[in-house]
Amino acid sequence: MPNTVFSPSIESRPTYAGLAPRPGAPAIMVADEAGAAAVTHLATVDATAMAKAHVVLVGAPAETSDALAALSPAAVQTVPDLDTATPIVEQLLSQARMGTQLFLAGSEGLMGHISAIALASGMALEDIQMEHRGSIARRMQCVHCKGITDGVTTDPFTCSHCGLTLFVRDHFSRRLGAFQGVCVDAETPGDIPATEEIRP
Numbered sequence: 001m002p003n004t005v006f007s008p009s010i011e012s013r014p015t016y017a018g019l020a021p022r023p024g025a026p027a028i029m030v031a032d033e034a035g036a037a038a039v040t041h042l043a044t045v046d047a048t049a050m051a052k053a054h055v056v057l058v059g060a061p062a063e064t065s066d067a068l069a070a071l072s073p074a075a076v077q078t079v080p081d082l083d084t085a086t087p088i089v090e091q092l093l094s095q096a097r098m099g100t101q102l103f104l105a106g107s108e109g110l111m112g113h114i115s116a117i118a119l120a121s122g123m124a125l126e127d128i129q130m131e132h133r134g135s136i137a138r139r140m141q142c143v144h145c146k147g148i149t150d151g152v153t154t155d156p157f158t159c160s161h162c163g164l165t166l167f168v169r170d171h172f173s174r175r176l177g178a179f180q181g182v183c184v185d186a187e188t189p190g191d192i193p194a195t196e197e198i199r200p
Helices: 036-045 062-069 082-095 108-120
Strands: 027-032 053-058 075-079 101-106 128-132 138-142 148-152 165-173 178-183
Touching: 027 036, 027 082, 027 108, 036 062, 036 101, 053 062, 053 082, 062 075, 075 082, 082 108, 101 108, 108 128, 108 138, 108 178, 138 165, 148 178
Parallel strands: 027 053, 027 101, 053 075, 101 128, 138 178
Antiparallel strands: 138 148, 165 178
C-alpha cells in the first residue's frame, strides 16, 4: 500500500512526505502493522538504514515483527498499543544522541501522538519523518472538554468524553498531536448534519 495522498487543505493540516534515508544517522522507528511496509521499503532503498535503528512496532502480529527483525535493526520491540509504546519512546528519546532521526509510519493517530512526544522532548521537527499508511482514522481533541478520542472515522462524531457532536476539522495541533473537533450544533441545537465517512 503506497503513502496516502490527502486532498489539499488548510496550512495546519499535516502533510507526510514519506520516509527517506538519512545514511549513518541513529534512528528511532515507530510503526503500526500498515506502517511496517514503509519501514521495510526504507530498508530496501538504503541497506544501512536499519543498522542503527531501534524499531517499536505497535499492535502488529508476530509475522510482521519477524519480518522486520529479519532486516537486522539494532533492536525491535513489539507492543500491543500506543499506551504501551509511549514510555518506551519517551525513554528512547531521553537517551537519544544528537542527530538521531525519528521515523514514523502508519496511522495519523500514531504519528500525531508520537511526534507530539518527540517535539515536547526537544526534538526538532526537521528530524521527524512521517509516512501515512493504512487507516485514515483521526485522533481528535474536543475543544470544549479537552478530551481526546482516537480512531475517529466519521464526520461529525460524538465526543467519547462529554457526548457533544463534533465537526471534524482539518486544524491540527502539533503540541497535542491531534485534530480539533468543534460542536456542530452550538448555535442551532439539534441541527446535526448527516454522518459521513472521513475521506483523505
